[in-house]
Amino acid sequence: MKRSIFYLxxxxxxxxxxxxxxxxEYDVRTAxxxxxxxxxxxxxxxxxxxxxxxxxxxxxTQFLREVAELYPSSFRVMLTGSAVVGDVxxxxxxxxxxxxxxxxxxxxxxxxxxxCAGASYELRSKAREARLKALSSGAAAGCK
Numbered sequence: 001m002k003r004s005i006f007y008l009x010x011x012x013x014x015x016x017x018x019x020x021x022x023x024x025e026y027d028v029r030t031a032x033x034x035x036x037x038x039x040x041x042x043x044x045x046x047x048x049x050x051x052x053x054x055x056x057x058x059x060x061t062q063f064l065r066e067v068a069e070l071y072p073s074s075f076r077v078m079l080t081g082s083a084v085v086g087d088v089x090x091x092x093x094x095x096x097x098x099x100x101x102x103x104x105x106x107x108x109x110x111x112x113x114x115x116c117a118g119a120s121y122e123l124r125s126k127a128r129e130a131r132l133k134a135l136s137s138g139a140a141a142g143c144k
Contacts, residue, residue: 002027003118006046008037008063009079010055014103021107022114034058038066045071048117052103053080053088061091068096073128075121077113079103 004027007018015030022028029046031037034057041049049067053060064076076096078088081103091097098120101113 003048003121004029004044004046005048005050005114006030006037006041007050008032008034008055008060009050009052011052014052018110021110026114034063037063041067041071046074047121048075048077048114050077050079050101050113053078054082061088061096064091065096073125075099075117075124077101077117079105 002025005022007015007028007030009015009018009030010032012032015032019028019030027046029040029044031040034055049064049071051060051063051067055063060078060080064078067074067076075098077099078091078097079101088097088100092100099113099117101109105113
């Protein structure tokens, strides 16, 4: 099963190039507006969520904060060409942003981002499953 990726960006070229480059390897969904983004993720959450920081309706940090609240298991990537890391330190520290990537991106740099995000998502999923298993086996042992 392909890893699902959602990408929010108001630049049509970025969206088109991303889809073309990665649609064979990943389940790619995109949006250019906040309403479309919310609708798409509500219909089917994504493993990896990428958002541009500078959007007309909402800053990427705000959008990724929403995503973190609604879909806490998602791996969230901030993509920007203008913000400095210092502008998003709070979101990184709070775990809202899991990875920060520069724009413009190349195919090679985005592949690295996706590989890192996918590996991290997989590790976090396994850790979550192990915690749930330990909790359920501990709860079962306590019920005897």
